[in-house]
Amino acid sequence: MRFKKQKRHRKAVRFYTTCFGFREPFKVLCDGTFVHHLLSNQILPADAALAKVLGGRVKVFTTRCVLLELKALGPSYSKAFEAASNLSTARCDHEIRKHAVTCIMEVIGKSNAEHFFVATQDTDLKKQLQEIPGVPLIFGLRNALFMEQPTALERQFVKSSEEKRSHISEVELNLLQKVTKDDEEETEITNEDGDLVGKNSEMQVLEKKKKKRGNLNDLKDRPQFKRKKTKGPNPLSCLKKKKKVDPNQHPVSEKKADDNTTKRTRKRKRARKTKTTAETGTP
Incomplete structure (x- = not known):
């Protein structure tokens, strides 16, 4: 049962959103009767209980006239007055205190x-608010809170509002008539001097429309970007051309090998002085 109740509440909230x-x-x-019901049945805190019903974050309000009415009811409603005074107050703009029902009806509008x-x-x-579309109602039954389902009204x-959106408005109808009138005026034929000769026949008008459509189709078929032209081969992917070698000419590597064989390095020999010559001093 609890799951079905939550499902009904979720469906109703989705409808209003x-x-x-x-x-x-x-x-x-909230009015004074609802605050008193919350306190008498210990449905506290009120914002948490209401958030559970609506399935989202909640801000709880009351009006200045409701607070004054609870205060005027005496000590039996003193706890309800203290609890309601902690809530946010919605603007009602009533200098003189009015009945809570009339005050809430004026705030809703x-x-x-x-x-x-x-x-x-x-x-x-409740009966008065059910006649206004778009006013969801919440009420308490013993220690549980309920939300009323959307009415047939x-x-x-x-x-009906969805049907109005789907139909054309008067402003749009006037614009459409103006456009069609301009198209009819354009079908009139004039000669070189600018004098009116006559009106185009229906066949000519249809041919013009076909030509316009054909031009539009040609524009659609045209490519919107430049086509790539064929280019030559990539030079990096091609092999380099081999040089032609004469049969009479020796290769460079062979020449280098011959030069290495023919050339001989000669070491310079130095004459060393013997110890005897150094002692005698003879050259």
């Missing part, structure tokens, strides 16, 4: 521009 533009963190507007989830236990407030509103 895709069709009405709700985004995280989800804003939840005709289209719920602020994208509020409304959490309440008041049945009259909301589903019909989404379907």
